[in-house]
Amino acid sequence: MTDDPQPEKRSTRRALLITGVGAAGVLAGAAGTKVVDARTHPGAATAPADATLPPSEDLMREHGVLKRVLLIYRAMDDQIAAGHRPPADALADAAKLIHDFIEGFHEGLEEAYVFPRLQAAGRHVDTVRTLLTQHAAGRRITQRVLQSATTAKLRSAAARQATRRDLASFVRMYEPHEAREDTVIFPTFRAITPAAQFVRLGEQFANMEADRFGTNSFTDMVTTVAQIERSLGIDNLADFTPAG
Amino acid sequence: MRRSPAIAVVAALLVTATACGNGQNEAPSGDSSTAQHPRSSASASPVIRTVTVPGLGRVLANNEGFVLYMFPPDKQAKVTCTGPCAGTWPPALVPAGANPRAAGGVRTALLGTVAQPGSDARVITYNRWPLYTYVADLKPRTALGQALDLNGGYWYVLRSSGEIVRTAASPAGR
Ligand SMILES: [Fe+2]
Ligand SMILES: [Fe+2]
Numbered sequence: 123m124t125d126d127p128q129p130e131k132r133s134t135r136r137a138l139l140i141t142g143v144g145a146a147g148v149l150a151g152a153a154g155t156k157v158v159d160a161r162t163h164p165g166a167a168t169a170p171a172d173a174t175l176p177p178s179e180d181l182m183r184e185h186g187v188l189k190r191v192l193l194i195y196r197a198m199d200d201q202i203a204a205g206h207r208p209p210a211d212a213l214a215d216a217a218k219l220i221h222d223f224i225e226g227f228h229e230g231l232e233e234a235y236v237f238p239r240l241q242a243a244g245r246h247v248d249t250v251r252t253l254l255t256q257h258a259a260g261r262r263i264t265q266r267v268l269q270s271a272t273t274a275k276l277r278s279a280a281a282r283q284a285t286r287r288d289l290a291s292f293v294r295m296y297e298p299h300e301a302r303e304d305t306v307i308f309p310t311f312r313a314i315t316p317a318a319q320f321v322r323l324g325e326q327f328a329n330m331e332a333d334r335f336g337t338n339s340f341t342d343m344v345t346t347v348a349q350i351e352r353s354l355g356i357d358n359l360a361d362f363t364p365a366g
Numbered sequence: 367m368r369r370s371p372a373i374a375v376v377a378a379l380l381v382t383a384t385a386c387g388n389g390q391n392e393a394p395s396g397d398s399s400t401a402q403h404p405r406s407s408a409s410a411s412p413v414i415r416t417v418t419v420p421g422l423g424r425v426l427a428n429n430e431g432f433v434l435y436m437f438p439p440d441k442q443a444k445v446t447c448t449g450p451c452a453g454t455w456p457p458a459l460v461p462a463g464a465n466p467r468a469a470g471g472v473r474t475a476l477l478g479t480v481a482q483p484g485s486d487a488r489v490i491t492y493n494r495w496p497l498y499t500y501v502a503d504l505k506p507r508t509a510l511g512q513a514l515d516l517n518g519g520y521w522y523v524l525r526s527s528g529e530i531v532r533t534a535a536s537p538a539g540r
Binding site: 227229232265 | 500
């Protein structure tokens with residue numbers, strides 16, 4: 123089946139909303155974006171702090187956390203390839219974040235609220251099947267990585283090589299996985315979901331995340347990822363800029 | 367378009383996932399999200415039977431041959447997997463007032479139902495364990511969720527005797 127992405131015509135409108143250029147009282151519509159009302163936020167340049175994210179944006183920023191863990195996994199893969207032993211604590215922390223938040227929550231949201239809508243609409247059905255298969259494969263890999271993430275186990279060269287294979291295959295699978303969701307699945311989810319439902323789903327996602335992980339869950343997760351990056355020496359963004 | 371059983375199972379869970387969780391997250395009645403899924407209403411008289419899964423032997427399954435799992439945190443008392451968890455593990459539902467039927471060695475005496483949070487439907491139980499499918503089991507007679515640690519505990523298949531199977535499935539069963 124051919125993917126039929128429907129690019130969102132959102133950037134311009136979103137810019138209007140956030141800069142307050144749009145008329146006061148403009149409806150959020152399908153975007154579900156909380157409107158910056160020029161009457162209550164005169165000269166507002168940013169959305170209010172309590173703005174509820176549209177569900178697609180919520181899922182995409184969670185992909186940002188996943189992406190940073192993939193970078194961590196790649197760094198550990200490189201360490202093992204160079205004959206070093208990756209720090210067990212950092213590996214366990216990274217895999218636990220994937221296990222609890224990405225696999226136990228983010229993917230659950232996709233499986234409960236996103237994929238069924240596409241399947242019912244007959245959109246990207248084959249792609250969704252592949253994404254489900256990849257969720258299952260990723261969960262098996264994470265279970266193995268968590269079991270291997272101890273100092274004692276990582277002393278074994280054979281165990282390190284097995285972990286390296288798991289990390290590499292996880293990265294290889296999830297890079298295209300999340301890219302496909304961001305560019306094909308979520309835009310379609312948005313396009314086929316009635317505007318009022320879309321707004322309500324954003325609120326539900328936020329409530330469920332707060333119930334499960336606390337009100338500052340996203341910030342806490344980013345902090346955790348940043349700490350792991352620091353422990354591996356990959357936290358300086360400027361280091362990724364090519365020289366010259 | 368022909369709907370595969372797996373797609374129908376996934377479609378059916380949308381309502382469940384939307385309807386469960388705390389009150390804040392419930393879909394208002396009449397929400398159009400519930401209208402587009404022909405399989406969203408629980409089968410009037412679902413049949414529980416057994417199938418053979420490589421490496422696991424004969425285990426409980428729904429009438430379409432999809433393996434059924436139990437979740438230890440339910441403690442043979444209630445459905446604890448709701449919200450996003452129910453997206454991953456769609457409960458085996460039956461309409462209120464209806465009863466599941468046994469086939470192929472499944473014991474009628476061990477079948478029952480328990481309340482589905484936020485819904486009028488009931489969840490089928492076996493030996494008082496609420497039963498769930500795994501959304502990533504795209505084919506019957508596979509058990510990709512067997513002995514998987516997810517959503518706060520391990521997930522296991524059951525035998526018709528009520529025994530919990532804790533061994534991992536062989537690659538052929540995954
Ligand atoms: Fe996904
Ligand atoms: Fe995702």
